Amino acid sequence: MKSNGTSRRSFLSAGLMLPVVGAGARLGFASPSVGLPHPDGEASNTLSGGPAKLQYRTLGKTGLKVTTLGFGCMITSDPSVIERALDAGINYFDTARNYQHGNNERMVGAALGTRRKDIVLSTKTEASDKKGMQEHLETSLRELKTDYVDIWYLHAKDKPEQVTSEMIEVQQQAKKEGKIRFAGVSTHGGQQQLLPWMAKSGVFDVVLTAYNFTMDPGMDQAIDAAANAGIGIVGMKVMAGGFKSIRPSDPLFAKMKRDGAMLAALKWVLKKPQIATTIPGMTDMDQLEENLRAMAEPFAHGDQKVLEAHLETIKPLYCRMCGQCDGTCQQGLPVADVLRILTYADGYRQFALGRERYQQLAPEHRAASCGDCDSCTVNCPYGVKVSERVARAQELFA
Ligand code: SF4
Ligand code: SF4
Incomplete structure (x- = not known):
């Protein structure tokens, strides 16, 4: 991976030099009702090398207008990447209480600074009882330097039975108290069961779900069921594991390196209008620059070809967490x-x-x-x- 300095130079030399002050304010998303001035559609940010298109969609019944490229902060340790994403106009940022042993929320809070209220901010809890959840939420608010989060997810639930009535009550109470605006669930697998269940439950506003080009049509049906119930859909794992960044000395590198595969993967996800936003992880300016292009470029035939080749490469490696394994592990491993x-x-x-x-x-x-x-x-x-x-x-x- 390039150093931050190198990456930033590359970012600037590519003609995407961003304004120092928040583009967000000029673009009009500066209130707790983030993004509401925007219709679904596109806007342009003013960049020195030309316009960077920002694409907005409505996050289900929340009414929030979010950029289709959001920012998954889980693996980011450099706050300047988040600051530049803010400058570029990205307006959805996601973290979790347990990322980087709690340090990720602190870093995100510092990077957002006074621009926190210009954006949609989500975090998550893995706690499973009232006391633990409430402690997590108070800590998250403190670390993120905010008095509310826009979306609070129950973290990594892959089956309806993992979501207890106690968890739902704590979320709803936090909503009444104004500590969270919307209640969500994040899920890595089991969506074909979980999402229709969420749709029927009527108590959730948003789902953060794995979704990428490796998945079968049943996944689309599950997403449609949730979206039809007004649940806002946020896509994660959109790169299907990444795998482009395997080190050059690895024998698999030559096979894995497919120029444009990650961008094509992101564009593939954005083809689906029910996906309001996505949260690819970004650690440097090069990734930010590449991902911003997904809002400006349509998915093309060439992208399909790239993904077909990439799928062949990652097939032996990437588990899509579909829950369709043939047989079970004789040692009981998940x-x-x-x-x-x-x-x-x-x-x-x-x-x-x-x-x-x-x-x-x-x-x-x-x-x-x-x-x-x-x-x-x-x-x-x-x-x-x-x-x-x-x-x-x-x-x-x-
Ligand atoms: S290993 Fe199991 S869960 Fe993973 S992709 Fe294969 S069938 Fe699905
Ligand atoms: S322990 Fe390993 S080899 Fe044995 S059944 Fe489980 S996954 Fe397969």
Whole structure:
């Protein structure tokens, strides 16, 4: 990865030098009713190298107008990238209480500064009881230097039974108290069950869901069910694991490097009008610059070709968390979770995050070893080499 300085120089030399003061204010999104002056559609930010198109959509029944490119802050440690995204006009930022051991919220709060009320801000809690959730929310507000968050997600729920009535009550109470504006759920897998359930429940405003070009049509139906119920849809995992950033010395590098695959993946997600915004992770100016293009360029035939080739490359590696494994792990491992955690290291090059999440697995799962099995009892119909990948996670993190 390039240094920040190098990346920034590249950003500027590409002709996308951004104004120092917040473009957001000039673009009119400067009130707690963020974005409301904008119709769905496009606007242009004034950049020295030419206009950068900003595309807006309405986030379901929240009425919030969000830029279709949002900012997932989970892996960002450089606040200047967030500041430049603000300058560029991005108006949705997402973090979570547990990212970077709580340090991510602090960094995001500092980067947003006085511009916090110009944007839509979301965070999440993994706590599962009232006391824990309330403590998390108070800490989040303090760290983010704000007296409310726009969206508060119940973090990483993949089945309806993981969302308890106690959690819903705490969310609704926080809403009444003005500490959150909207209640959401984030989900990595199981959407085809979870999203229709959320649609029927009537208590959720937003869902943050994995969605990318690897997924089958059932996923679109689940999203449509939620959107038809007025739930705002935010897309994550839009790059299907990244994988472009594997190090050049790795033998897989030549196979994996597909110029434009990440941009094509983002444009593919934005083809779906129900997806109001997306939150790709960004760590440097080059990624920010590339992702901004997704709001200006339509998905083209060439993008489809790139994605088809990319899918072939990542097939043995990327678990889409569809829950359709053929067979179960004889040692009881939550295979999809382990594969998702491995993607943090192999796809996004975030080893520390992967190891942190691996350490949160149950002790018996951390102690399991694929080497103890004569043969693997889990097959992936999509071609993921399950035992190889799980063994790699054990080698890297255990
Ligand atoms: S391993 Fe394959 S079948 Fe199992 S959850 Fe992942 S993508 Fe789906
Ligand atoms: S090889 Fe690994 S993933 Fe497969 S059944 Fe054994 S422990 Fe589970």
